Amino acid sequence: MxxxxxxxxxxxxxxxxxxxxxxxxxxxxxxxxxxxxxxxxxxxxxxxxxxxIPKYGATAKIMLLGDNDGTGGANALKELSLFSENEAAEVDDEIQVMTSRTFMKDIVKKLNLNIQYFAAGRVNEYELYKSNPFHVNFILSDSIVDNIDFNFYVDVISATEFNYRVLEDDVPQKMTFGKNISTIYGSLVLMPRDGYQGVYTTTIRVKVTPVMTVATFLNNNVSVSPIAKSSKVLSIYYEDNVLQKAKDVINTVIETYNKTTLEKKNIRSENTVKFIEKRIDSITYDLVNVDNNIVRYKTVNKITDVASEAGQFLASSTLNEQQIDGAKTELRKLNYMTESLGDDSTFAPIPSNLGLGDASISTLSSKYNELLRERDSKLQSAGERNPIVLELNETLKGIKSNLNNNIKNSKQALDIQINSLQNQSTRLSSKIYAVPGQESKLRSIERKQGIKEQIYLFLLEKREEAAITLTATTPNLKIIDDAYSYGEVTxxxxxxxxxxxxxxxxxxxxxxxxxxxxDTKIHNREDLHNAIKNITILGEVPRLAKSDKKLVERNDRSVLSESFRIIRTNFDFVRRGRSAESYNNVMFVTSTINGEGKSFFSMNMALTLASTNKKVLLIGGDIRNPQIFSTIRDIEGKEESNVGFTEFIADESIQLNNTISEHAVNDIKIDLMFSGKIPPNPAELLMSDRVKELFDTVSSDYDYVIVDTAPSMLVTDTLLISKYAAHTFYITRAGYTEKEILNFTKEIHADEKLNGMMLVVNDVDQSNFGYGAKYGYYGAPKKKGWFRKNKA
Structure with missing residues (x-):
């Protein structure tokens, strides 16, 4: 249950x-x-x-053109092996060039953006771009002007004079246009703008900024990006307070980039021409040397045309071999004829149709064979001793002798001819064997000559192309849209x-x-319940304003009174559910630490219970830091004897009725026992038997006894006398009590060191009442707001 x-x-x-x-x-x-x-x-x-100040955006579109159109000195170099790699710039590289600080520095100097002229407007000053009545000239070197950071003020008072001051509050100095003005950086001159006459009624502030500072600003604010991925069409965008200035910056970026690329191409073409000229001179020298080598080689080797002479040598060698073979055949024929003639004692026919080259031998051979036939004929008819036969023998011997002589002479001639032909064959063979080497050497030299000639002709052609390029260099970009404005972009x-x-x-x-x-503190009953779930929460006491009353009154309908009535009702409800054997009407009021509102709660709870016509006693049980006595003294405005709790316990001669006094607080009667004097030994004093006597007596004499005790975590006083109370109001304070120290509260509850612990949240903001809902109290008078008060 x-x-x-x-x-x-x-x-x-x-x-x-x-x-x-x-x-x-x-x-x-x-x-x-x-x-x-x-x-x-x-x-x-x-x-x-x-x-x-309104800003205006300007944009332009350009298309990058590569070198693929065949123009530019680079194309002449690209066809050379040393320069065959692709040197076409990527789009991202060109974007980096256009947005670099060095490039922007040229833009700043061309437009004089480092010198600005400002005139005061209704709210802010505005820039006079190309409408300034004068312009500033520095009589300084560019290196100094580029690093000046300077401001000065000018009031134009006539077409020839103006007032000059460095600081706005300085005394003006009257100056004349065209005269030197001395500054900390050097001299400067103000010259009226062409066509401007009259007086400028507004003070003009001239601001000189270092060139690289302005260049860095442009570098960060000029946007260059391709309109699509891998596109060569670039969009250039820039914002400025002056529309015309934004356009001029973009147009100058385009113009400067185009001019820079043209100059780069021209320089490249000029360098290409110079390079080719040097190469032509070098190749010409090499070509002359090769030609001289060919002449020297042909002269030394006595050749004009190796191929034709080699053919002649082959033909001569073949003919010579044929002649050698013919002479050897003639020799063999002669040897055969010599063998056929035999000796002088024999006569035998010899061949006469051998086709010998010597006609006399053939004639003698024919005559010899004819006479031999005639002898053979006579020999058969007349015999060997026949004078005719003998005469024929002598004649045949003479012819044979002549034949032998002729054959011998022919052999000697043939031997001489063969030796000569063989020597000639040897010479021809050596020349034929030398031909491949000569041809190889000559071809090597001629090959070098051919290569040099090709390079020479190629360089002559490229020199003409590069020379033509110098007079016909094409731009590196095409303007699609000139700078135009989007209008105001604020x-x-x-x-x-x-x-x-x-x-x-x-x-x-x-x-x-x-x-x-x-936040580590509690603020209402919900926070307290989330921290401690097993202890009853009786209610909340609201935070009071300085003008609010701090104590409840009889028939009071204030928020304070209603909150204590709720706590009283909840307490009665809880007490009826408990079965305390003794001290059921004794209630201790304690807290974890000091400052959580124990005494405030004790006083108001006693008044609330007493307002029901019950007999109530409030005891100041905090004998270390008593607060009840000072509260009553402030209310009643008079000093009373502070004889009370400590005196009764310490001095047995003091009677109880001497320590209790009756008081009417806000027309509510309650009895009070003050704490008394602060003792030197509070803990030992509370262990006295007189404490039990006190609580036994008052619990029987009063309907309710409320005891304002000491903080439980700081001292042991409350725990020492906790057995004399059946109920304990444990006070916490919103915005003050740390959730961490509530662990002590849970410990003493778990250990049952305090009887009947009930929690109360003190000093709660009304917006945090209950579970955070601000409903107020039923029937409580509503506070009028400022508007309703004034309306009334």
Whole structure:
């Protein structure tokens, strides 16, 4: 069966899961800060819109052109092996060139952007771009001018004179246009702008900025990007307070880039021509040397045309071999004829149709064979001794002798001819064998000659191409759109107000969120219940304003009185559910630490119980730091004897009725026992038997006995006398009690060191009452706001 005190808390039990309504309520109860923050940022946005100098955006489109059209000196070099790699610039590289600080430095100097002229407007000053009545000339070197950071003020008073001052508050110095003005950097001269006459009524501020500072600004603000991936069409964008200035910057970027690339191409072409000229001179020298080598080689080797002479040598060698073979055949024929003639004693026919080259031998051979036939004929008819036969023998011998002589002579001639032909064959063979080497050597020299001639002719052609390029260099870009304006590009007012609304919500939200996240204190009964779930929470005491009354009154309908009535009702409900054997009407009031409102609660709880016509005794049990006596003294405005609790315990001669006094507080009668003097030994004093005697007596004489005791964690006083009370009001304070120290409360409850512990949350903001809902109290008079008060 559920007890009354558990049933009381079960009605307000909250789970640990996320509570959206509570979270929203955490912020909505501080709605005034959201309103103030939104109004603040809204006002800032309004003034931002009103005071911001408008900016204008300008853009242009260009298309990068490569060197693939065959122009430029690079193409002449690209066909050479040493320069065959692709040197076409990538789009990203060209973008880096156009947005580099060095490139922007040229833009600044061309447009004189480092010198600005400003005139005062209604809210802000505005720049006089190309409308300034004069211009500044420095009589200094460029290296000094480029690093000047200087301001001065000029008031034009006539077409020839002006007032000059360095600081706005300086005494003006009257100057004349065209005269030197001395500054800390050197001399400068102000010259009137061509065509300007009259007086400029507004003070002009001249600002001179270092060139690299302005170049860095342009580098960070001029945007160059391709309109699409891998596209050579680039979009150039820039914003400035002066529309014409934005256009001029973009157009000058394009013009300077185009001029720079043209100069680079011309320089490349000139360098190419110089390089080719040097190479032509070198190749010409090499070509002459090769020609001289060919002449020397042919002269030394006595050749004109190796191929034709080699053919002649082969033909001569073949003919010579044929002649050798013919002579050897003639020789063999002669040897055969010699063998056929035999000796002088024999006569035999010899061949006469051998085709010998010597006609006399053939004639003698024919005659010899003819006479031999005639002899043979006579020999058969006349015999060997026949004079005719003998005469024929002699004749044949003579012919044979002549033949032998002729054959011998022919052999000798043939031997001489063969030797000569063989020697000639040897010479021809050596010449034929030398031909391949000569031809190889000559071809090597001629090959070098051919290569040099080809290079020479190629370089002559490229020299002409590069020379033509110098007079016909094409630009590196094509302008698609000149610089044009998008108009004013300042932030849209709607966007700014939306941002103000966003930050107006964000700042209070972040502050409240951080405060809640870092908060370690309790603020209402819900926080206390989440920290301690098994102890009854009787109620909450509201935070009082300085003008509010600090003690309850009879028939009081204030928030303070109603909160104590609720606590009284809940206490009666809990007490009826308990079965205390003794001291059921004795209630201790304690807390964890000092300053949580024990005495305040004790006094008001006693008044609340006494307002029901009950007999109530309030005892000042905190004998170390008594507060009840000072409170009564402030109310009644008179000093009373402070004989009380400590005197009764320490001095047995003092009677109880001498320590208790009756008081009427706010028309409510209660009895009081003050703490008495602060003893030197509080803990030992509270262990006296007189303490039991005191509580036994007062518990029987009074309907309720409330004891204001010491903090439980700081001293042991309350724990020493806790057995004399059946109920304990344990006070915590919103915004003061740390959640961490509530572990002590849970420990003493778990160890049952205090009887009937009941929790009360003191000093709760009314917006945090209950579980965070601000409903107020039924029937309580409503406070009028400022508007209703003034309306009334």
């Amino acid at each position: 559920i007890s009354n005190e558990n049933r009381l808390d079960s009605e307000h039990a909250s789970s640990n899961h996320f509570n959206l309504k509570k979270t929203i309520g955490l912020y909505t109860k501080h709605w005034i800060w959201f309103v103030i923050s939104i109004l603040f940022f809204g006002v800032l946005a309004y003034f931002q819109i009103r005071t911001t 932030m849209d007012g709607k966007v700014l107000y939306i941002g103000a609304l966003f930050f107006g919500f964000l700042i209070p939200f972040g502050f409240i969120y951080a405060r809640d996240l870092l």
